[in-house]
Amino acid sequence: MKTRHYFGALDALQEGQFSIRELGNRSVGATLHQGKPVVMLNFCPHAGAPICRGKITASQYTDAEYQLHLDAEHPVLRCPWHGWEFSLESGGLHFESRLRLAFLEYELDGTDLFVWI
Numbered sequence: 001m002k003t004r005h006y007f008g009a010l011d012a013l014q015e016g017q018f019s020i021r022e023l024g025n026r027s028v029g030a031t032l033h034q035g036k037p038v039v040m041l042n043f044c045p046h047a048g049a050p051i052c053r054g055k056i057t058a059s060q061y062t063d064a065e066y067q068l069h070l071d072a073e074h075p076v077l078r079c080p081w082h083g084w085e086f087s088l089e090s091g092g093l094h095f096e097s098r099l100r101l102a103f104l105e106y107e108l109d110g111t112d113l114f115v116w117i
Contacts, residue, residue, distance in 0.1 A: 002105070002116040002117060003024055003116070003117060004107075004114050004115070004116055005023040005024055005028075005114065005115050005116075005117060006112065006113075006114055007019075007021055007023065007028065007030055007039070007106070007113040007114060007115045008021065008030075008112070008113055009111055009112060009113070010037065010108060010111045010112065010113050011111055013030055013031060013032045013037065013113070014031070014032065015031070015032045015033070015035070016031060016032070016033075016056045016075070017031060017056070018030065018031045018042075018052040018053070018056075019031070020042055020050075020052050020053075023115060023117055024117045026041060026042075026117055027041065027042035027043070027050065027052075028040070028041060028042060028104065028115055028117070029041075029042045029051070029052025030106075030113065030115070031052075031056070033075065033088050033089070037106055037108075037113060038088060038103070039103065039104045039105075039106045039113075039115055040052070040091070040101050040102055040103050040104060041101075041102040041104065043102060044079045044081065044082075044084065044086075045099040045100060045101065045102070046079060046082060046084050046099055047079075047081055047082060049079050049080055049081035049082070050080065051077060051079055051080075051086070051101065052077075053080045054077050054078045054079050054080045055077075055078045055080075056075050056076070056077055056078075056088060057075060057076060057078055057085075058070040058071055058072040058074075058075060058076075059071045059074045059075060059076045059085070059087070059094070074087065074088075074089060075087075075088045076088060076094075077101070086099075086100075086101050091103055104116060104117060
């Protein structure tokens with residue numbers, strides 16, 4: 001059964017920068033993406049790194065002419081240990097894999113952010 005935990009004030013979160021808290025014996029990170037909260041376990045599914053200490057950056061793609069482009073509208077979270085990049089929107093990798101970030105349910109109560117673990 002999941003338990004509701006107080007994470008903090010919503011206005012304390014910054015776009016593109018994680019705040020990390022220990023909640024219910026779990027490390028949890030939260031940030032804002034396009035003004036909305038993104039909350040996840042601070043755990044990289046590849047090798048267990050503290051993923052929320054990684055860098056949020058624009059995703060990269062190549063076009064038909066092999067030109068590299070950056071897409072800031074669809075950012076990725078780069079693991080601080082091995083550089084694996086996970087979509088901040090879907091939690092998945094850009095290549096086929098079952099590995100996903102563990103997003104958590106949250107709710108807003110006024111300006112307070114609560115997380116379900």
